[in-house]
Amino acid sequence: MAHSVHQHLHNSPHHDRNVPYSRPQTPHAGPQPVIGFVGLGAMGYLMARNLAKYRGTHIQGNTPLLVWNRSTEKALKLQQEVGEDKVHVAKDLSEVATACDIIITNLANDAVVKSVYETFSKTLVAAAPAKNKIFVETSTIYPTVAGELDSLISTIPHCHLITSPVFGAPAIADKAALIIVMSGDYRSKKEVAYILVPAMGRKVYDLGGNLEKAPTFKLIGNSMIMGFLEVMGEGFTLAEKSGVGSQVALNLIKDLFPAPPLMAYGEKMVHDLFDGSTGFAIDGGIKDASHVRRLTNDHNCPMPLIDVVHQHLLTARALHEDRKRAGTAKYELVDWSSMIVGSRVAAGLDGFEGVKDSRPQVVKDDSE
Structure with missing residues (x-):
């Protein structure tokens, strides 16, 4: 050519x-x-x-x-x-x-x-x-x-x-x-x-x-992205439960780790913006997590965090499908940032409206 x-x-x-x-x-x-x-x-x-x-x-x-x-x-x-x-x-x-x-x-x-x-x-x-x-x-x-x-x-x-x-x-x-x-x-x-x-x-x-190297590297990269999201989701959930507030935790991400993808996914998590039509749909996330788990098995290289990610993605999808059946789902499709739902449910919060169920926020004491 x-x-x-x-x-x-x-x-x-x-x-x-x-x-x-x-x-x-x-x-x-x-x-x-x-x-x-x-x-x-x-x-x-x-x-x-x-x-x-x-x-x-x-x-x-x-x-x-x-x-x-x-x-x-x-x-x-x-x-x-x-x-x-x-x-x-x-x-x-x-x-x-x-x-x-x-x-x-x-x-x-x-x-x-x-x-x-x-x-x-x-x-x-x-x-x-x-x-x-x-x-x-x-x-x-x-x-x-x-x-x-x-x-x-x-x-x-x-x-x-x-x-x-x-x-x-x-x-x-x-x-x-x-x-x-x-x-x-x-x-x-x-x-x-x-x-x-x-x-x-x-x-x-x-x-x-x-030919196998690029697909392998893609899964390795996605495993790191999923790991970042899981850790952020757990941190935001703890911030809510402790009364600090997830927005404060998100502000720390922006100041300490100002990577555009982390900030963008953090916004989705904190504000329950899980629209899968404009993000990476959860089915794709589950597929990728499954592929990574298979890859770790094939190479005898454990990645326990991805096991948790897989569980939380399944939890989010199951709860979203329940909401769709009940007619209360906000979105027709959710994206993989909704993995935070798994952390919230485990902590006793509402999975898809975590902030509304949060504990009283920390109030700044300005007194001397």
């Missing part, structure tokens, strides 16, 4: 520092790659939107992004938002497989990922491509699934697979500030990295040629 790179990126040393590969050979003349995007969930929609908008406004001779989603409504919504000149809607997965040079997938779970790639494989076995085709799997999957996908894709002539999970909540994806992790074929990673940064993300980590 002969892919050109926009000139202003070529002159940006800051951009180069964030991509650990030399630039691919890019002749001045030649067609742009046709890029497909499959999966328009909470993350995928924003990733696809940013990619389509960036390439449509920055890349000369760009072709529209070809998108597919199980729910056609989301694909049509994206097309309406960015314009038909930037997004086309595929009629099915087979069209994406045959028409695109680079295919990015962002899907809900391992079973869906495998199903989609099986369709890709069947399509391309029946009509082998005549030129290079790169598949970019960005979902959070168990590492061994990468090997299964590789057996489906890499045996087809001219087809390459890289694993490329991303770090960042939907708010980060919205700003095209994701951290992107890559493993697999070097030349494919180099090609894709300069397409995704800065259009979708701000930095790439290279984990080498083993």
